[in-house]
Amino acid sequence: MLGFLRSTILSKIVMTVSGAAIVGFLIAHLTGNLLIFGGPEKINAYGQGLRDLGLLLLFLRIGLVVTFVLHIVTSIYLADKNRTARPVSYTKKKSIQSTIASRTMFFSGLTILTFVVYHLLHFTYGIVQPEFYHGEYILHDGRTVPDIYSMMIHGFQNPFIVITYLLAVTFVCLHLSHAIGSAFQTLGINHTKYNGIIKKAGMGLATILWLGYMSIPFGIMAGVLKLTNGGH
Amino acid sequence: MKLVLKIWRQQNGNSEGKIVDYMLDDVSPDMSFLEMLDVLNEKLIAKNEEPVAFDHDCREGICGACSLIINGVPHGPEKATTTCQLHMRKFNDGEEIVIEPWRASAFPVIKDLVVDRSSFDRIIQKGGFITANTGNAQDGNTLPISKIDADASMDAAACIGCGACVAACKNGSASLFVAAKLSHLGLLPQGQPERGSRVLAMVMQMDEEGFGSCTNTYDCEAACPKEISVKNIARMNRDFFKASLFGV
Incomplete structure (x- = not known):
C-alpha cells in the first residue's frame, strides 16, 4: 500500500481524477454562462442564485481550488521526474505517432493556469475592468443584484480580451483533446471495442466546449447579445 | 552508396561525448545497418583509430541487443524492425x-x-518469474488456456527488452517494457499466483530506476520493433490499482 502511494501510477490517477473534476466544472460553468443568451434577467438571477448558496458556494470553491492545486502540484512532480529521466537530450529526435497536444500538456496547462488567474482578476474580482464591475440590475422580484450581463458584454467589446479568451479556450480544448482519451488509458480502460467511441467522445466534448465558450464573445461581436436598458 | 555519418562518440561514462562526422563510400544497399558500421570500423582500425562501439548479438532481430537512434527514431525508419534487420536500401x-x-x-x-x-x-x-512445482513437468494439456489469452500473452512475450520504448518516450518511461513482461506472465494460469505482487514489485523497481512516467503519447508503441501494444500499459495500470487496493 505504501508503494502505491509513492508510485508514478498513483500520481497519474490523481491527475486523471482531478482532471475529470475540472472537466465537470468546465461543463457546469459553460451551462451557467450560456444563460446570457436568455437575457439579463436570466443570467443575473443565476449569479444571485449562486451567491445565495452562501456557505455551500464557499465549500464548492474550496473544493475546486483543492482540485486545481492537486492537478498542478502532481503535474509538476511528474514533469520534474520525466525531465530528470533524460538528462542528455538527443541531437536529432522525431516523434513517431504522438500528437502535438500529447507532447505539450505541461505547456498548455501552464498557459491555461495563467489565463485562469487573469480570468478571476477580470470577472470574479473586478480588478481588470473595475469600471464595468460595479453595475447593478433590478430583478423582477425587486432585488438589486450585480449586473453580470452588462459586465460580460462590456468585457467582450474589447478585442484584446476576446483574443486572449479565444487563445485560452483553444488551449483548454487542445489540452482536453489529449486528456480525455488519456484518462481512460490511465484508469486501465483500453479495449478495441470502446477506443473509437472514447476518442470521438473526447474530441466531441472538446469541440462542444470550444463552440459553447466561444459563442458568447462571438455573439457579442455579431450583435446578437447587446446592452439593454434593464441595467443601471 | 555514399553516406555522411554523424556518430555519437564518448570515451566512457564519465567523459563528455560529441557527434563526430565520418564519410563512408562504397556502401552496398544490401548491407544491414550493423554491417555498414562494421565496414566503417574496419576502415577506422586500418587507420589506427578507435572503432565505434555498438551493441549487437544475434543479428536476426530476436535478441534485443542492438539499439541506436537513427535519424531521431529508435531502430531507424523501418517499422517493426530492429537495427540489425534494417538494410541500407532504406536510405x-x-x-x-x-x-x-x-x-x-x-x-x-x-x-x-x-x-x-x-x-x-x-x-x-x-x-x-512464476511459481512451479518441482518434479516432472505436468501435461501441458491439463491447463486450459483460452485462445484469446494465449494470443495476447504471446504478443506481449514478443518483447525482446531492447529499450526502444524508453528511447522513444519523451519522458524516458519504461512502461511499455514493464507492461509487456507483466502481460506475458499475468495472462496465463501459471502466472496467477504472483500476479498482484509481481505488478507492485516491478512497477516500484521501474520508478526506483529513474524512468519517467507514462503520459500516453504512444511513441513507444510506434518505435517497438515487436509492435507491443499500449493496451498492455492499460492492463498494468488496472492490475496495479487492483493489487494496491485489494491486496496481492
Whole structure:
C-alpha cells in the first residue's frame, strides 16, 4: 500500500481524477454562462442564485481550488521526474505517432493556469475592468443584484480580451483533446471495442466546449447579445 | 552508396561525448545497418583509430541487443524492425545519418553507442518469474488456456527488452517494457499466483530506476520493433490499482 502511494501510477490517477473534476466544472460553468443568451434577467438571477448558496458556494470553491492545486502540484512532480529521466537530450529526435497536444500538456496547462488567474482578476474580482464591475440590475422580484450581463458584454467589446479568451479556450480544448482519451488509458480502460467511441467522445466534448465558450464573445461581436436598458 | 555519418562518440561514462562526422563510400544497399558500421570500423582500425562501439548479438532481430537512434527514431525508419534487420536500401545515396545511443538516466552510456540496460534486468529480477512445482513437468494439456489469452500473452512475450520504448518516450518511461513482461506472465494460469505482487514489485523497481512516467503519447508503441501494444500499459495500470487496493 505504501508503494502505491509513492508510485508514478498513483500520481497519474490523481491527475486523471482531478482532471475529470475540472472537466465537470468546465461543463457546469459553460451551462451557467450560456444563460446570457436568455437575457439579463436570466443570467443575473443565476449569479444571485449562486451567491445565495452562501456557505455551500464557499465549500464548492474550496473544493475546486483543492482540485486545481492537486492537478498542478502532481503535474509538476511528474514533469520534474520525466525531465530528470533524460538528462542528455538527443541531437536529432522525431516523434513517431504522438500528437502535438500529447507532447505539450505541461505547456498548455501552464498557459491555461495563467489565463485562469487573469480570468478571476477580470470577472470574479473586478480588478481588470473595475469600471464595468460595479453595475447593478433590478430583478423582477425587486432585488438589486450585480449586473453580470452588462459586465460580460462590456468585457467582450474589447478585442484584446476576446483574443486572449479565444487563445485560452483553444488551449483548454487542445489540452482536453489529449486528456480525455488519456484518462481512460490511465484508469486501465483500453479495449478495441470502446477506443473509437472514447476518442470521438473526447474530441466531441472538446469541440462542444470550444463552440459553447466561444459563442458568447462571438455573439457579442455579431450583435446578437447587446446592452439593454434593464441595467443601471 | 555514399553516406555522411554523424556518430555519437564518448570515451566512457564519465567523459563528455560529441557527434563526430565520418564519410563512408562504397556502401552496398544490401548491407544491414550493423554491417555498414562494421565496414566503417574496419576502415577506422586500418587507420589506427578507435572503432565505434555498438551493441549487437544475434543479428536476426530476436535478441534485443542492438539499439541506436537513427535519424531521431529508435531502430531507424523501418517499422517493426530492429537495427540489425534494417538494410541500407532504406536510405538514399549521399544521405546524412545521425546515430546516437538510447538516452535515459536509467540507461547510462558505457562507451559511444553502448548503454547499460541492466536496469531492465533488475526490474525482471523483481517479478519475472512464476511459481512451479518441482518434479516432472505436468501435461501441458491439463491447463486450459483460452485462445484469446494465449494470443495476447504471446504478443506481449514478443518483447525482446531492447529499450526502444524508453528511447522513444519523451519522458524516458519504461512502461511499455514493464507492461509487456507483466502481460506475458499475468495472462496465463501459471502466472496467477504472483500476479498482484509481481505488478507492485516491478512497477516500484521501474520508478526506483529513474524512468519517467507514462503520459500516453504512444511513441513507444510506434518505435517497438515487436509492435507491443499500449493496451498492455492499460492492463498494468488496472492490475496495479487492483493489487494496491485489494491486496496481492
